[in-house]
Amino acid sequence: MSHYRGRFAPTPSGPLHFGSLVAALGSFLDARHAGGQWLLRIEDIDPPRCPAGAGDTILRQLEAFGLQWDGPVHYQHARHAAYQQALEYLRDAGLAYPCSCSRKQWHGHSVYPGWCRHGVREPCKPQAWRLRSDRGLRPIAWHDRLYGEQAFDPADLGDVVLKRKDEFWAYQLAVVVDDAEQGITDVVRGADLLDNTPWQRQLQQALGLPEPRYLHLPLIVGADGQKLSKQNLAPALPCDDERVRPLLCRALGALGQPLETAQQYAPVAEQLEAAIARWDSTRLQPVAQRQALDC
Template sequence: MSRYRGRFAPTPSGPLHFGSLVAALASFLDARHAGGEWRLRIEDIDPPRCPAGAADAIQRQLEAFGLHWDGPVLWQHDRDDAYQAALERLIDQGLAYPCSCSRKQWRDYPIYPGWCREGVREPGKPVAWRLRSDLGLRPVTWEDRLFGHQCFDPATLGDVVLRRKDGLWAYQLAVVVDDADQGITDVVRGLDLLDNTPWQRQLQHALGYPEPRYLHLPLIVGENGQKLSKQNLAPALPTDDEAVRPLLHAALTALDQAPPAGLASAPVVEQLAQAVAAWSVARLQPHRERPLAAPT
């Protein structure tokens, strides 16, 4: 893991928005500043959430902002065998178990109570596969590159689902297997995923995978104070150059990189060249609120 390799891994549930741009841009700049690679992975393991054409639109948006990736795109819909092999290894270690319980049944509990740990509670019903968070690596600690020392007991977070009752793979297992297979050394992503990291570190430890470094980013929020997201109807990123230039400058500003004001209308390639050379994680202010700063 001596050479830097980062990645951007969007779910194609719709086009990218300004919050997505900030996350992708930070990951890209971190990789390019380190002289490393930057990969693109399309996390399309949930087909009902992925409308036709969304993945193509995402790639066009990235290209419009000059965020060109290295190597072929990795598609999660092609990865069933790899995920199954990892799940079987966890089952063999006693770290994964089938669960027939529904969310409605344990709605009065803050986390899933582990009712099926010693055997399926309702045999004959469809089952999900869960991680035994009480048996794996505990506690989980790591040094986040922005938020510093982190320490979690995954058992207090619950037994996360690895494969759903409908047979679809869940995010936690897929992301860990893909990061390992792609040789990802550094993960740069939003702060909303920080508390997913303990499960992922448990899985990495159980599967014998390298542990990437993590940099979690402050979130971009809308006027209502909520995270900017597709669910909150955040506007899609444009692809026409005239609109892209000021948005790229706004994203660099949101990342506390203080891009020169004179570059706000400069070509994308010029803005990125300056940003790559000047990129500094030390400039990021972890606790500053970031209301949507994109020009309208």
């Protein structure tokens, strides 16, 4: 077993769809080809978006496609204390502050202008917590394994929200704390999250946490050119064997890892075994793939 530790971290706002499958499969293959571990985290920190039973549906879908994870499932809803500890650390370091401003108030600015950095403007209103981008943070740079060198000035990113006004934790803080807690060395996910990475690198730097390697996979789009998502009603993945195998084959094609003809009709376990052995991330293309890909 190598030191590689990857993860798949879906939000249980609904069942997985084909785009989710491609992201899960890419992270799974990268981990298994490296002889590493592949962990599963259910990012359920936003209860209003997470209907009852959606997390269990995701587990069944992953199992149907042979994507078996290592260790217990990690649930973010049980991680409040860890996120609070991280926020208090940032506050004590002068890197986090409460903010009463609404998006409507600063809609004319490209990023939040930091109005509450030196004191809450409207103390009687609900307050979020933000990360200061103007203090003690170095320029953000990293190498993405598909998209190459990336560099950002923290001031251009704005002061990202860490905890929302409704008391729910924001994605950026939670994902950074959990990646560190789980010892994640490699983050493999969809390219729609590429622009989230600078904020996460900021937080890793501010909290003194390890910085994993990143590989952002090409997005899957539908016939209308839109990214497949739950919001645009992308069909849920099936769990029956007859439909799982061809969809797995299509997902491998979308990742630039097509199966040989003889393997296209093999059981799912054999398809995955072949795909793990042949995985080559250099065959990925940094362009959107269409849903209609066939074996």
